[in-house]
Amino acid sequence: MLQPLVKKDAPMDAYRQLFDGILSQRLAPGTKLNEVELTLLFSVSRTLIRQALQRLQLEQVVEIHKNRGAFVAAPTPELAEQILLARHTIELAVVKLACQRCTVADVQQLQKMIDLEQSAIDQGDMATALRRSGEFHLQLAIVAGNQPFVHALRGLISQTSLIITMYSHGGGNACARDEHSQLLEAVKLGDEQQGQELMAHHLGHIAQGCDFNQSPQVANVKGAFAHLNS
Amino acid sequence: MLQPLVKKDAPMDAYRQLFDGILSQRLAPGTKLNEVELTLLFSVSRTLIRQALQRLQLEQVVEIHKNRGAFVAAPTPELAEQILLARHTIELAVVKLACQRCTVADVQQLQKMIDLEQSAIDQGDMATALRRSGEFHLQLAIVAGNQPFVHALRGLISQTSLIITMYSHGGGNACARDEHSQLLEAVKLGDEQQGQELMAHHLGHIAQGCDFNQSPQVANVKGAFAHLNS
DNA sequence: TTCACTTATATTGTATACAATATCATGTAC
DNA sequence: GTACATGATATTGTATACAATATAAGTGAA
Known part of the structure; x- marks a missing residue:
């Protein structure tokens, strides 16, 4: 049946x-x-x-x-800083693992998620784009094959969405597509060094896009x- | 009232x-x-x-x-490996932060926890010693002042206890006292490099103390x- | 008015009752 | 005896009822 x-x-x-x-x-x-x-x-x-x-x-x-x-x-701004630092620490390790373990199928799925995110941006639906951006990061952790990282990042990514909702002064994550694409390129090539640098910059941009006074x-x-x- | x-x-x-x-x-x-x-x-x-x-x-x-x-x-052994890798990643970052932020009061409390762990070992109560060892690691994260790290480590440390219960072939964590003491010394001095090295070795010993076939x-x-x- | 106090209401905390599912034992066919 | 079906039991899933707490509204005195 x-x-x-x-x-x-x-x-x-x-x-x-x-x-x-x-x-x-x-x-x-x-x-x-x-x-x-x-x-x-x-x-x-x-x-x-x-x-x-x-x-x-x-x-x-x-x-x-x-x-x-x-x-x-x-x-709070203080917690936001801690969250972004934690993501920095964990996601650099995630990228490294992903570079080692990423399969062709993984790349295809990650690419599809980037496209979905972009189409949301094109339609001006920034809320959906933000959610899909988070899903891309989480998928990267799944590809990396480390369950505790996935578990921890699920919460951290959600919290980052809250942070962006609260403090972002717009336009900041328009560059996300390029950054995710470049990141995926590095992962595809297995270039750990490059992947980690791109991830570090990417997470840095999130913080830069926020104004913690409002x-x-x-x-x-x-x-x-x-x-x-x- | x-x-x-x-x-x-x-x-x-x-x-x-x-x-x-x-x-x-x-x-x-x-x-x-x-x-x-x-x-x-x-x-x-x-x-x-x-x-x-x-x-x-x-x-x-x-x-x-x-x-x-x-x-x-x-x-499973596979998950155990992932857990220990995750701890490695997070706790190296924790030690670094702890080196920067540890106060005199923090050192005193951490020392007290080491003593408690040792007294449990002296009494042959290895279960309590194991639990207190975990509490020491968690306290280090609290000292580091990063809430997401504390949150993630709470689960990871508990899971490590399960791993040790399942796979440890005894005697492996008798060296814990020295290692924790040395770690605290490095943190007290604010020696990030030394602290991270000690932590890496310490976590490595946990894995070495396990036999993942039983x-x-x-x-x-x-x-x-x-x-x-x- | 404003503060304190009291009472009424709304909301959450906990226990219990009922429904759905799984587990185990019994019995029957082969 | 083994395998499969069937019924009884145990266990978990969900909804509801009751208790405890907090919130809001009202009342009176300074």
Whole structure:
């Protein structure tokens, strides 16, 4: 018997919806995530909502304060600096491994992700572009074949999206396509030195594209998931 | 009014008990963690047990298989290699930061942790020594002042304990005291170069102390928490 | 008005009840 | 005896009910 094409996985669904909502910038940093509100939006019980929120907390994308509820994380400038340093450390090691292990199929998939990111940019959908940019970095870690790096980067990349949402002064990541393409070229050639340098510059540009003096605006939940009510 | 000296925090309690049980080698890798059994042992509802298990899963100390339950993680040799490489990458960066930021108070606390570890070794309580060794490494990350590193290392150190439980052929970490002491000395002097070299050797010794051909024994839960029933 | 205090409401924390799934034992055919 | 089917049991998954806490609204006195 064939597998059903879509197997229901309610907890993952709630998690995914929230995760995407945050990374697509529909849920701004600092936004309060009311449990019953999410219950109504996603048509699952609070049990699953709380599960999703806890998972997001452990990925550092959501903060949960005892008896006060869950909020979309809002990294301070200090934390942002730590996050970018951690990414620098880990992703340099990732690039090195990727240079050693990248297959032809890996290159094809990475190229496809770059194209997807670019098409989002072309359509002016910067939120999607940002998310796809993160997926490219994560895929690189998967190619590198180190599970702990993948696990750590999943959170760090998500947090970087929050940082960019909060502090970026636009235009900064328009150069991303070129940088990702160059990076992939170096990985394809197995040039560890070049790959690491490009990655270092790339991550440096993220920080340069941010102004850590401005403070973020906070949105509400219903608006972010308005498309679910239509 | 004064704060109560011990504020009840049931979910954290269940989590801590399980975490300590695993890291103290009372719960061997692969052990099935039955929810109702844990319910009876810890006198809390399944809700909190499941919360604790989910958290442990996200720290990679427990594996949860859908509809089949939770098990103490049992890293394969391949994963063990990845974990140790990840630690190498992150902890070299940690040592460097620690060299730059370590205060006198930090040194005192780290020294105290080394002493505690040694006293456990002197008493022949290798399980406690192993746990305290991990706490020393984690404290170093805290001193380094990088939250993502702390977060990532918490899981990696726990997993390393599992690896040692599964694959160590004894005597390997008797040299830990000297190595930790030397490491602290380098950090105190702010000698980044020396600190990184010592850390690299130290982590290398962990791998050398393991034989990745033997397979682990599996214990049951009641035995591990027998002290709670007395 | 403004502050403190009290009460009502909303929200989160925990336990329990019910549903779905998997596991194990029993029995039957071959 | 082995393999497979079938039913009983145990275990996990999800929803709901109740308890504890925080938040907001209202009330009165200075």
